[in-house]
Amino acid sequence: MFDNYKNNYDKFCQFNKMVINMPRHQFGSMNILFAKDLAIILDSIVVPSDMKLTIINLYVLVHLYLMEEYPDVSDFIYGLFDLDADPRIYYSENEGKARDFRHLVMIMRMWGMLEPDDVQKNKINYDMCKEFFALGKSEQEGLRAKLISMDIIDNPMFITLDLIKDRIRNNTIFSYKPATSILKYMEEINRPVSQFEISNLLGIIVPEVNSSEQLLDNAILIGKKMPNNLSEHQTWFFKYMNWYDENGNMFRYISSQAPHFKFNSFLLFMEDLNLIKKISDESFVLTDYSKELLKEDIPVEVVELEKYINIAETAYSDKDLADLILYNIKPSLLKYAAQSDDFVTAMNFRSLNNPKYQKGKKTRNRLIAELAKVKANYTCQISNKPTFKDKKGNNYVESHHIIEFNGEDGPDIVENLLVISPFYHSLLHHASSEEITNLYDHIRKNNIVNIDLFKKMYDKYNCIEEKHIKYLFEKKLISNIEFNELMDYITKN
Secondary structure, three states: OOOOHOOHHHHHHHHHHOEEOOOOOHHHHOHHHHHHHHHHHHHHHHOOOOOOHHHHHHHHHHHHHHHHHHOOOOOHHOOOOOHHHHHHHHHHHHHHHHHHHHHHHHHHHHOOHHHHHHHOEEEOHHHHHHHHHHHHHHHHHHHHHHOOOOOOOOOOOHHOOOHHHHHHHHHOOOOHHHHHHHHHHHHHHHEEHHHHHHHHHHHEEEEOOOOOOHHHHHHHHHHHOOOHHHHEEEEEHHHHHHOOOOOOOOOOOOOOOHHHHHHHHHHHHHHHHHEEEEOOEEEEEHHHHHHHHHOOOEEEEEHHHHHHHHHHHOOOOHHHHHHHHHHHOOHHHHHHHHOOOHHHHHHHHHHHHHEEOOOOOOEEHHHHHHHHHHHHHOOOOOOOOOOOOOOOOOOEEEEEEEOOOOOOOOOOOOEEEEEEEEHHHHHHHOHHEEEEEEEHHHHHOOOOOOHHHHHHHHHHHOOOOOEEEEHHHHOOOOOOHHHHHHHHHHHOO
16 A cells, blocks of 8 residues: 555655644643643633634633633643733744644644634634533543544544545545554554554555555554564665665655654553553553453444443533533444444443443443434434434434333343434323323334334343333233234243
């Protein structure tokens, strides 16, 4: 896949320009609280209605906030500003500070706190800011979940980079999560890896690559040929690409264009969030935490998301925070998950085998509920119509256990969930017996729920028992004939 960039200095320079250009190394000392500081500042800023939020205007607003509020944020952030100077003049005249602030904006975008906007240039995502500082002492879990699921296809920072913008313009963009691919690569290579190889093999998006699988396969193919001595990686790769002049000298990188320099911040974030561990100046191994993540039967980004939501619900008992997490997490993640039958099956088994408890009471799995909504396209399965837009702009629906989760000990799996409007959900829980019976009759006659569904739940998950069949019959969701058929079915099998 790199053949088009061999043997030629211009191609060498072209290759290096296609490395994902992360915020620069000046931010290498940041810790997990750094993003929280940014969230606190952005959430406190009020943008005048008649102001376009350009980078320089944002600089002025942040400057004024720091000057007036004196919040408890890192010295590094204060170091970007001269609070005694006129902010607009200072920004325009001090290229070093202006450059540093532009990189700071990239970090805000990377974590989703600031989004590009066609009309206003930039837009503050206040919900994302609230999520960051609502987490209290668990910032690391939150940031790790976000880093693992970051995707070039929709991340507010990645989509502003020239090489990604070109792919979007040409409709050749694909889903690629760098952190996830790096972890998979390190697991497959099964040796310490160099910063050089990760940056050149997995931190670059060349036009020839059409999928994350192709990019990862290419990286593994080359990575397995590289020498075990990591200090030899650059020399080996330059020979592999034939990046030498007529005198036998290796080509030299233009200032700040070296891939392992441009992509460095991403690896620093992975290290800071305990996904990889530095064992020398420029080499890494997987942490024990990442090794455990990779053992799971579902993608690592979903494992981390599941843990993150569990923290919000159990450690903090904060439903609003859990809602924020689900709203803020990348839609592509849930869509990808819901479209994969293998993934849904794995999630169902996890839900059955690892029930969640809060204060001794079994609680439902939010990801299971969200998967059911995605599969139903956020449309009421009874009316087959959308409902109304909620405050986040999503079509509002609710998930209801066909066999009740608590009262009837129903399984918390996607197949046991009806996605319905709040009207029908309220009806099922609060209407008269006659109204409920009529609705169940409608559900059964319109084949929204049928006997094959319960046979499938039994065959696949072994989670339907005689008591469940009795509950279904009592609710008139199955007929007398179907009751006997189901009873015979589970008895014989």
